[in-house]
């Protein structure tokens with residue numbers, strides 16, 4: 710499976726995905742990394758691994774539709790079959806999301822449906838929950854609402870700050886995202902037209 714990873718920053722999830730696809734058991738190959746911001750660490754990580762990169766800077770586009778259209782062109786040029794949003798911080802338009810329905814995954818730093826949106830880690834701390842985690846889900850038009858593929862729980866310690874909790878969640882992300890990539894990339898899991906997950910048992 711030909712995979713593209715979309716990033717906006719550090720790329721620690723990208724790093725985890727790159728390490729996963731290098732395993733002989735992996736059914737995936739990362740053929741492109743796209744960032745909406747120039748000069749971010751994630752671009753350096755991709756180049757170090759010999760993966761082609763593109764910057765599609767959202768500030769240079771008059772509309773979200775044009776921005777998404779440019780990303781789509783790169784994905785088609787590289788015959789991408791699966792898109793992974795790894796710390797990608799731009800909301801994608803309906804037409805783009807519909808086109809890539811069932812072929813686009815996102816990692817979110819909470820146990821969805823709790824704590825949607827930005828700063829999910831801070832929301833969990835402020836809510837006083839004792840367990841949070843991360844979620845890998847198919848991307849739907851409604852933000853952070855797509856079918857859930859993998860989750861991993863993470864305890865919140867009484868000593869936790871937003872930073873210490875975010876770090877612990879990120880370690881879980883680095884296990885959950887590669888696992889989800891393999892499930893979808895291998896065809897073990899698919900998205901049904903009604904938006905529900907299908908686990909493909911052979912026979």
Ligand SMILES: Nc1nc2ccc(CNc3ccc(C(=O)NCCCC(=O)O)cc3)cc2c(=O)[nH]1
Pocket residue numbers: 794797798799800801802803806815826827848849850851852853854855
């Ligand atoms: N339509 C769709 N698109 C997405 C794009 C990115 C992410 C990643 N998680 C994200 C979740 C939330 C945001 C957000 O609210 N950012 C502040 C506004 C930024 C902007 O103006 O664009 C960004 C990424 C998820 C989705 C999704 O679930 N559905």
Ligand SMILES: N[C@@H]1O[C@H](COP(=O)(O)O)[C@@H](O)[C@H]1O
Pocket residue numbers: 716717718719720721722723751795796797816817818879882
């Ligand atoms: N999606 C969110 O973006 C953050 C940055 O990820 P990365 O750039 O280090 O992969 C991560 O915390 C992830 O939950």
